Amino acid sequence: MTAGPVPASAVAVQDSVRPDAPAPTETRSSGVQSRLERLLSETGLPGAIATVKDGEGRTRTYVAGTAQIGTDRAIDPRSRVRIASNTKMFTATVVLQLVAEGRVGLDRSVDTYLPGLVRGSSNDGRRITVRQLLQQRSGLPDYDSLVIDAGGSLDAVRHTYVEPHELLTAALAERRHFRPGTRWAYSNTNYVLLGLLAQKVTGRPVGELITRRIIEPLGLADTYWPEVGEQGIRGPHPHGYLTEAPGDPWTDATRLDPSLGWAAGQLVSTPGDLGRFLQGLMGGELLPVDLLAQMRTGVRAPHFDAEPGWRYGLGLASRTLSCGVRAWGHGGDIQGFETRDLITRDGRWATVAVTALPADLETVAAVNRTVDDVICSS
Template sequence: DLATGSKVPRDGQVRIGSNTKTFVAVVVLQLVGEGRIGLDTMVDTYLPELVRGEGIDGRRITVRELLQQTSGLPNYSDYLGDDVRYYSPRELLDTALQHPAEFDPGTSWKYSNTNYVLAGLIVQKVTGRPLAEEIDRRIIKRIGLRHTYFPAPGDASIREPHPHGYYREPADGPLRDITEIDPSWGWAAGQMVSTNSDLNRFFGALLAGHLLPSAQLAQMRSTVPAEATFGPAARYGLGLVSRPLPCGGLSWGHGGSFPGYETRGGATDDGRATTVAVTMQLTDEAGRRNLERAVDTALCR
């Protein structure tokens, strides 16, 4: 804490950013296993006439393409600017739809938070319940994540002991405490709060088959190249990233960036798991790769 000099609390809560996407993908795939969502069903089936724009048509985008980041939808967060306030999911989607498609669905891969806002809206439409409640019921309570939650609208705080998070812009500017912030701009793409140990428990339980039937877990682990965002030889499944380990084998996880915090981690098929969090969002490639090397080192020991 730069104001008081107090140390970072052990295993404190942090904003986990895009690790949220894996939670959302698990809920969608549970609903697939229940026969309530079809992976290769068009988005328009669940959200009729909602997804329209220049080169954008929900009648041509599948649920699988949302989860795998192959829809071509523009990334709304590229266009929000510095306006920190409450955003509804529909506002986030509408922001994206003001811009043209990146490519035709299924023809390429590009990371877009818009995909997961739509996945969250589909969950709400199919279940008739808020996304936060479905994540809490289907994942958090099911595997005993005691320090993980989806903040309520307007909740800018972090509930339990936590390190302060800092923001720096420009790169040589002063560090600014940004711990308390409305996280709604992330919603299904990045709003959640958790701890390193809870994230380890989540990814470990997921790979061990405690959250999904084997058929849906296999679909989740079916990957396409994603080096542009996640580094050399990285691949993206359905809300799940695989990266080769220097000691052999793969780590499976996601990672997250959120103002004030950066998290990277992974779990292996033989039960190892580690997560590292730092208290400033890393905007440089070298910093993020250093964090990933720390994860690799831990997993390989």
């Protein structure tokens, strides 16, 4: 990366700090802090935020790097970021709540709820189940053609508003990848469809469903669904950056229209709120025991997050960490930000957000290793 070295700063705050509270000033030297600084040194990423709940139940937030390239401004530890595909966990949870209420059947076809919507290029909603959408086993193509048509770059679509049905139309113009249920392949289209399904069943917008069913009950005060056309990030936040190829300079991508992600990737949150969501989910606050068990039970997910060993459940991914412990989470990439998060069965969790979307898999792997290291040493 060509962004160059950036200053590192550390602030640890208690889990209860809110955005309207005075900025904390306590400086800590810790293993987590050292690991964050090493991540930036190894990758050239501009900044990072990590919130960690350790084995003793303490939750702290750490920051490193700069809030804006070219300045020595420290990142506010209360900062919000775009959490991208971590949104899929929220969407999946809403759909599973509808299953628990008897309003959706996991093994019913997509056509049951969205009749005639999924057709074209061998894609057929009569042959795809809700479970297959959740588990990324539908065979539906992703809507990559939208990016290609816009000029072939993520930067080219940053300020473009897209309707969910446009995303689906772009995907269905391509031939299905495989027969539903026979393989695993990640596709954002699956979660756009799940958002449309949840809206059809309830008669309410998916952002409202996520807010009322998850964000408000868990008290996630720093998590929100952006309004239509909203391109900024509310409250304290660092600048987010993008590069299209390894070695290229960073482009400021802080402002963007997140509609390209919609139910697959639109939410804004903090690392702390994201960890609290995982804690509430795994603690049984959002789903009945049987559905949570199904959500956590995964199939082999080759190439998920560019690393082997992942399994993908119903919107929740898992892997065995270097210390031999199984952990669940998801992760998300969007112009400007990359976030990785995992929680163990014993309640330890870590969320690491970096303030750029890198163009190389080595950097992605380094962020994943940081989450692994932090949890295993906590």
